[in-house]
Amino acid sequence: MSTIANARSGEQGRSVSVKDVASAAGVSVGTVSNVLNRPDKVSPATLAHVQQVIGDLGFIRNDAARQLRAGTNRAVGMVVLDVRNPFFTDVARGVELRLGEHGRPLILGSSGQDAGRESTYLDLFEEQRVSGLLISPVGKVLPRLRRLRERGTAVVVVDRRTGSREFSSVAVDDVRGGRIAATHLIEAGRRRIAFIGGPQGLTQIKHRLRGAEAVVAEHPGTVLRFVETGTMDADAGRRGAESLLALPARERPDAIFAANDLVALGVLQALTLAGVRVPDDVAILGYDDIDFAASAAIPLSSVRQPREEMGSVATDLLLGAMEDPAAQVRDIVLEPELVVRRSTTG
Amino acid sequence: MSTIANARSGEQGRSVSVKDVASAAGVSVGTVSNVLNRPDKVSPATLAHVQQVIGDLGFIRNDAARQLRAGTNRAVGMVVLDVRNPFFTDVARGVELRLGEHGRPLILGSSGQDAGRESTYLDLFEEQRVSGLLISPVGKVLPRLRRLRERGTAVVVVDRRTGSREFSSVAVDDVRGGRIAATHLIEAGRRRIAFIGGPQGLTQIKHRLRGAEAVVAEHPGTVLRFVETGTMDADAGRRGAESLLALPARERPDAIFAANDLVALGVLQALTLAGVRVPDDVAILGYDDIDFAASAAIPLSSVRQPREEMGSVATDLLLGAMEDPAAQVRDIVLEPELVVRRSTTG
DNA sequence: AAACTTTCTTGAAACGAATCAAATCCACAG
DNA sequence: CTGTGGATTTGATTCGTTTCAAGAAAGTTT
Numbered sequence: 045m046s047t048i049a050n051a052r053s054g055e056q057g058r059s060v061s062v063k064d065v066a067s068a069a070g071v072s073v074g075t076v077s078n079v080l081n082r083p084d085k086v087s088p089a090t091l092a093h094v095q096q097v098i099g100d101l102g103f104i105r106n107d108a109a110r111q112l113r114a115g116t117n118r119a120v121g122m123v124v125l126d127v128r129n130p131f132f133t134d135v136a137r138g139v140e141l142r143l144g145e146h147g148r149p150l151i152l153g154s155s156g157q158d159a160g161r162e163s164t165y166l167d168l169f170e171e172q173r174v175s176g177l178l179i180s181p182v183g184k185v186l187p188r189l190r191r192l193r194e195r196g197t198a199v200v201v202v203d204r205r206t207g208s209r210e211f212s213s214v215a216v217d218d219v220r221g222g223r224i225a226a227t228h229l230i231e232a233g234r235r236r237i238a239f240i241g242g243p244q245g246l247t248q249i250k251h252r253l254r255g256a257e258a259v260v261a262e263h264p265g266t267v268l269r270f271v272e273t274g275t276m277d278a279d280a281g282r283r284g285a286e287s288l289l290a291l292p293a294r295e296r297p298d299a300i301f302a303a304n305d306l307v308a309l310g311v312l313q314a315l316t317l318a319g320v321r322v323p324d325d326v327a328i329l330g331y332d333d334i335d336f337a338a339s340a341a342i343p344l345s346s347v348r349q350p351r352e353e354m355g356s357v358a359t360d361l362l363l364g365a366m367e368d369p370a371a372q373v374r375d376i377v378l379e380p381e382l383v384v385r386r387s388t389t390g
Numbered sequence: 391m392s393t394i395a396n397a398r399s400g401e402q403g404r405s406v407s408v409k410d411v412a413s414a415a416g417v418s419v420g421t422v423s424n425v426l427n428r429p430d431k432v433s434p435a436t437l438a439h440v441q442q443v444i445g446d447l448g449f450i451r452n453d454a455a456r457q458l459r460a461g462t463n464r465a466v467g468m469v470v471l472d473v474r475n476p477f478f479t480d481v482a483r484g485v486e487l488r489l490g491e492h493g494r495p496l497i498l499g500s501s502g503q504d505a506g507r508e509s510t511y512l513d514l515f516e517e518q519r520v521s522g523l524l525i526s527p528v529g530k531v532l533p534r535l536r537r538l539r540e541r542g543t544a545v546v547v548v549d550r551r552t553g554s555r556e557f558s559s560v561a562v563d564d565v566r567g568g569r570i571a572a573t574h575l576i577e578a579g580r581r582r583i584a585f586i587g588g589p590q591g592l593t594q595i596k597h598r599l600r601g602a603e604a605v606v607a608e609h610p611g612t613v614l615r616f617v618e619t620g621t622m623d624a625d626a627g628r629r630g631a632e633s634l635l636a637l638p639a640r641e642r643p644d645a646i647f648a649a650n651d652l653v654a655l656g657v658l659q660a661l662t663l664a665g666v667r668v669p670d671d672v673a674i675l676g677y678d679d680i681d682f683a684a685s686a687a688i689p690l691s692s693v694r695q696p697r698e699e700m701g702s703v704a705t706d707l708l709l710g711a712m713e714d715p716a717a718q719v720r721d722i723v724l725e726p727e728l729v730v731r732r733s734t735t736g
Numbered sequence: 737a738a739a740c741t742t743t744c745t746t747g748a749a750a751c752g753a754a755t756c757a758a759a760t761c762c763a764c765a766g
Numbered sequence: 767c768t769g770t771g772g773a774t775t776t777g778a779t780t781c782g783t784t785t786c787a788a789g790a791a792a793g794t795t796t
Binding site (some may be wrong): 417418419420421424431432436455457458459460461516 | 752765
Binding site (some may be wrong): 072073074085087111114 | 774776780
C-alpha cells in the first residue's frame, strides 16, 4: 500500500531536503551542503555521486532556509517610478544584466509615483532582507533608507540625488542635457523654442529647463517659453502642443523641446493631426531616446540618457557597497548625448 | 562602554527578533507571533502594548524564517516574454493589482524569448518556493511545470495554450482577432491586404492569419498576402513595409494588418517616410492596442487585447488553484475588440 | 463558592540548510 | 610499522518564526 503511494508521482509529497539527499547518497548533510556551496572542498568521486543523487531525487534547495541560516538574501530590490515608461524598464534591464553576472536576482517594483506603493515595496524588501536596494525615491523615504542601511542593506539612489550626502547615486547631468537640446535647436536655425513638461517641482525638469534657458540667454534673438504640464506622458504632450497651436501665428514656436520622449510623441501627434509639418514648420526634440523615439512616424531627435549604463553603474556602486559597507559615498553623473534624427533636421 | 556602543545608532547591530520584542514587552514569543498573525486572539491591552514595543524597537519580521516555518512563500512568480513590450507590462500590472488586493507580492521576470533565461527564472522560483506561477512559456518547460505543481506550486499559463489539458490558461481568441481585423479592413473598402508578422511558428500568428484568411476567402475580390518576419518589433514592421513598397504599384496592398502594434508603428514610419499617405493610400491596423498605438502620429486602429483583464483573470485562476489544488483546469478565452482610430478611416 | 466555560498566554518543538570544530582518512616520510 | 600533515567528512548546533497542546486567568452558571 505505502509502496503504491510512494510510486504515485501525482502525490504532492513533502519536498526533498538535504537530509534525504544525504541518506540516499550515504553521506552526511554537511557533505551535501559542501557539494552545493563549495564543490572544491569535496572529493571528485563524492561530488559526482552526490550531484547524481541530487538530480535523481529532483532536490531543489529551499532558499528560505538558506537565507535564514546564512543571514542574507542574495536578491536585490529595486523601486522605479513607472514600469510603463520604457526609460525605467531599460534602466532595470541594465541592472538585471549586471546582477545576473553575479548570480543575483532582481525584485522589481514600480511605485507609479505613489508614495504609498513605494512604501509597500520598502516594507516587502525589509521583510525579505534584500542585500541591496536601488531606488528612485518619490516620497520622504530618507529615514527608511537610513534604517535599511543600519540593518545592513546597501542603498543606491538612481536618477535622482538625495540632497544629503548619505547615499551613493547615479544620475545624468540634466542641466547639460538642457544645454545640449537648446544648442542643437538654435544651431538648426530655430529661434522660438517651447519647453513642454513638468511638473516644475521635479529636479530633472528644473535642471533641463535651466540648461536650456542659459543657452537661450547667450543667444540674442532667441526665446524660450515654458509650458508646464502635470504629468510627463503623451497626453501631456498633446495638450501642451494644442495650447501652442492656439497661439497667434507670430508667437508660435518653431521648435519644441519635450521633457521626455513620451511627451514628444504626444506633441508629434498633435502637430501631425493639425497639419503642421515636422520638422519644416516646427522641430521636435525629445529626451531619453527610448526605442519608440526612433520608431516614431517622423523619427524623433532626442537627448539620449545612457539608460542601461545607469543601471549597470548603479549596480556596480551597489555591489561595492555590499562588499564594503564603509565604502565611500559617490555621486556619479553621466553625460547625456544628442541623437539627431528627422524631427529636427529639415 | 557597552552603553555607549548601544547608544550609537550608526551601529550595524543584529536585527531585532520576536524574542527581543517579547522580552521587552514582558510577554512570550507566542504572544508576539499572535499579535503579528492573529491580532483578534490577543487581548486589546496586550495587543496595543506589544504593537507599541514593535514600533519602538523597529522590529521587522524576517520573512525567510516565516516562510521556512510556515512552509509557504506568499509571493507569486511570473515569467513574461518581454518586459520591453508594453503589452506584457500591462498584463503584469493587472496581475500585480489583483495580487495586491490579497497582500501578495509579485516577482516578475522577463525571458526575452530566451529559453535559458526562462529556465533561470524557474530555478529561482523553485528555490523560493513561490506559491504560484504565471508563465508565457518559451522553451519546453512542461516537465518543469509538472514538477512545480507536484511540489505544490499552482501554475497558470498566460497568453498561450499548452496543448495538454494539464494547466489552466488565459488567452485571447486570436482567430477571432484575425477575423475582426480583416472584416474591418474590407468593410472600410480595402481589397488588397497584407499581413506582416511572424515567425509563423507562433500559434498566435498562425491563428490571427487563419482568421484573416477565412474572412478574405468569404469576400471575392479581396486578397491577403503574408509577409513573414523573424521578430515582432518596429524594425520588423519597417522592413516588411519596405518590401511591400518595392512591389509594382498594381500589386501593392491598400491595407496592412500588423501582427502587433510594435510592428504597426514600424510600418507607419516606413510608409510616412516614403511619402505614402495613411490611411488614404494604405490603411494600417495594429494588434494589442498598447498605449503607444493611440499616441502614434497617425493614431493607430488596433485589435485590442484586454491586457489588464488577462492579468487579473489569470490571477483569479491562480488564487483558486492555490486554495484548492484539485480545482478544475480551465482554459479561459477572452474576446478581442476592435478599436477604430485614424489609421484605418480615410 | 464550586464547577464550568471561554478567553488569553505560554514555551518547547519544528522548518531546512549552513557552519565549523572535531573526527577520520590517506599518502608518504622516517 | 609509526608518525605527520593535509584532505575529506561528519553531525550537532544555529538562524527567527510559527504552531499548538497545555496551562492560567477571567467570567458565568448553578
